[in-house]
Amino acid sequence: GKAFFRGIAGERFAVRNSGAITVVEGVGDHGLEYMTGGRVVILGEVGKNFSAGMSGGIAWVYDPKGELRYKANFAEPVRDFERLEGDAYEEELMDYLNQHVAYTDSPLAKTILDNWETEREHFVQVYPLDYKRARKQAADADTWKGKEEVPKPASLDEPLDKKPTGPSTAPPSEKDVATKFNKLRGFVEIDRIPEPYREPSERASDWGEIYTPVKAHDAERKRQSARCMDCGTPFCQTHSGCPIHNLMPEWNELVFKEQWKTALDRLLTTNNFPEFTGRVCPAPCEGACVAGLVAAPVTIKNIEYSIIDRGFKEGWVKPRIPKERTGLTVAVVGSGPAGLAAADELNQMGHKVTVFERDDKPGGLLMYGIPNMKLDKRIVQRRLELMQAEGIDFVCKVDVGKTVSADALKEKFDSVLLATGAVIPRDLSIPGRELKGIHFAMDFLRQQQTALFDQNPELMENAINFRTPYDGRTDWKVTHDGSFIDVKGKKVVVIGGGDTGTDCTATSLRHGCTSLVNLELMDKPPPTRDEIANAWPAYPRIFRTDYGQEEVKKRDGQDPRKYAVMTKEFIDDGAGNVKAIKIVSLKVSRDDKGRPSIEEVPGSEQTIEADSVILAMGFLGPDPALTSAFGTKTTAQTNVKALHGSNGDGFTTSVEGVFAAGDCRRGQSLVVWAINEGQRAADAVNRYLLESRAKQAIKAMKDGVQSGRGTLGQRGFHTSASERKED
Secondary structure, three states, rough: EEEOOOOOOOOOOOOOOOEEEEEEEOOOOOOOOOEEEEEEOOOOOOOOOOOOOOOOEEEEEOOOOOOOOHHHHHHHHHHEEEEEOHHOOOHHHHHHHHHHHHOOHHHHHHHHHHHHHHHHEEEEEEEEEHHHHHHHHHHOOOOOOOOOOOOOOOOOOOOOOOOOOOOOOOOOHHHHHHHHHOHHHHHHHOOOOOOEEHHHHHOOOOOOOOOOOOOOOOHHHHHHHHOOOOOOOOOOHOOOOOOOOOOOHHHHHHOOOHHHHHHHHHHHHOOOOOOHHHHHHHHHEEEEEEEHHHHOOOHHHHHHHHHHHHHHOOOOOOOOOOOOOHHHHHHEEEEOOHHHHHHHHHHHHHOOEEOOOOOOOOOOOOHHHHOOOOHHHHHHHHHHHHHHOOOOEOOOOEEEEOOOOOHHHHHHEEEEEEEHHHHHHHHOOOOOOOEEEEHHHHHHHHHHHHHHHHOOOOHHHHHHHOOOOOOOOOOOOOOOOOOOOOOOOOOOEEEOHHHHHHHHHHHHHOOOEEEEEOOOOOOOOOOOOOOOOOOOOOOOOOOOHHHHHHHHHHOOOOOOEEEHHHEEEEEOOOOOEEEEEEEEEEEEEEOOOOEEEEEOOOOOEEEEEEEEEEEEEEEEEEHHHHHHHHHOOOOOOEOOEEEEEOOOEEEEEOOOEEOOOOOOOOOOOOOOHHHHHHHHHHHHHHHHEEEEHHHHHHHHHHHHHOOOOOOOOOOOOOOHHHHHOOO
16 A cells, blocks of 8 residues: 655654555654565655665655765665666656655655755665565566676765776775674674773873773774674663663664764763763673673773764764753752753753752762762863753852752742762761871862862863863872872771772872772672672672772782771870771671671781771761751651652652652662663653643633733742743
């Protein structure tokens, strides 16, 4: 049969079409997949993976912008992409267009037909080679010799009438050598080669990023993306691998095809801030990679930040200013990854978002908690300036619940989202805790970063134009001027492992500490995954050496970590300063599910010299003053009580119109989980706002008041932010 649509179709249009003739004015992803027959005319854009597996029939795509090359799989040598040639196929196409006008009165088809001599140049004919060969054989049975057709250039950038030339006598390029392999066996034939850090002895003397500059054009990124094995169920993007469900197989494939811009589009579909996660995320996706069952996992993290850095370098990442506004307002308290993700989502939904931050600069953990050598602050500032350009307001030096009341926020805004993170550090209440020289990790890291800001103000200017890779690795300078906790020349002990412990270790080394010991409560992890207690695809709990330990090991000749020890006492030097700590060894046992239990080993006490101790033992929850000010219920762990999930009561607190997301609700976790929480909380806030507006409109109609206007003295939901005179 025939079908004519004066409109755009969704995903999977004409999948497995075996004979129908249809005209449509645009299609979504996976259009014409596995098509075996019929005719399809598309007068507009197509989605990703267009015509994959197509083995029969003919399609014509109207492509005036030349974007088909980014959507079709040109790596498959099974289809011809050609221009019209004035033959019977062109006449057939024109006939379908005339029928389309007759049935639907399509203005687009009319315009194309009225300007045919010009517009015909924008059509691409998609013709499976086997199908084309079979038709030619049937039409020319007497002269058919069974010869293989020479396929035309796959790239639409090449002249379609270009004649094939003989073999080149030039030696193969490095890229040719690097990329000549069997893609189907990439994970077998290609070794995992992650992007290395800079040399420890070099990077430990500066505050620049530890990463080697990513060269997005390198053939190695293509080689590594080819290791993605096209598995049936990609666990990398499930809850076991990626909390925000990044589409790793899709953008791995696109990087392999060198379709970087389309890869960026797919990456930004799920991830608000890949420039952050590509640097600081521990990559649970790689732990869940199916290739990791039989070989080393794909270098997903490296490929991710290669894509986003390429996007900024090429100018593809631009402010996305919403075309329409709802007139509804949201206050986001906290500007860490959860707050920023929620603000970004809500702003794109059309709401007016104001983000409140108690520090001098927005960014929260990203700006003050993660050291500059791990995440250059110009990268954070660049994203903040993009968000400001998109219409989000940031208000700093405001401690909500103290300098601004919760009631004032609830009165001024239509909804409030709490995303303050877990800010109360876990303390170590043992004898000698009152001594000087004992610091919380976040105080240590925040003061260090503040000093970098104060002493290098020019580096944060015009961050929106900051690009990586860049040449300057030592442009961040710091002078030991007494404005921050300085451990230069001191014996440092860091109590606590994890990312924060590593960051404190690396920062202390850059200060110039004379010695460093890192104490961990648990025993040393095994070198390989426990296949029972820590089975795939869970994140592998194995022994790793992160950048901080690697730098200390390079300088001092040994790993600074001591495992399975407990600190028992801080020792006084007689003047109120810490001079040493007493520790005891532990025996750690685990049950069949990997749950630990500990007991002290008698007679194992030791004393370690220390005139500076940094407590990096995690965080307990949000500021109690905040939850008290809003009157929200809390959990036994002191977190804001709210369920997880986008449906029902997800992220709603015990106070109407007040929501919670991120570490203040979940407890301390990863940046990628904070982004997940911000995204899902934004959905919940949006639903609440729209339902509240609908309820007010219904009530106004019943009361005889014009819809959308509140009665005198009441707060209303307006269609324009400018109508709110009290603002």
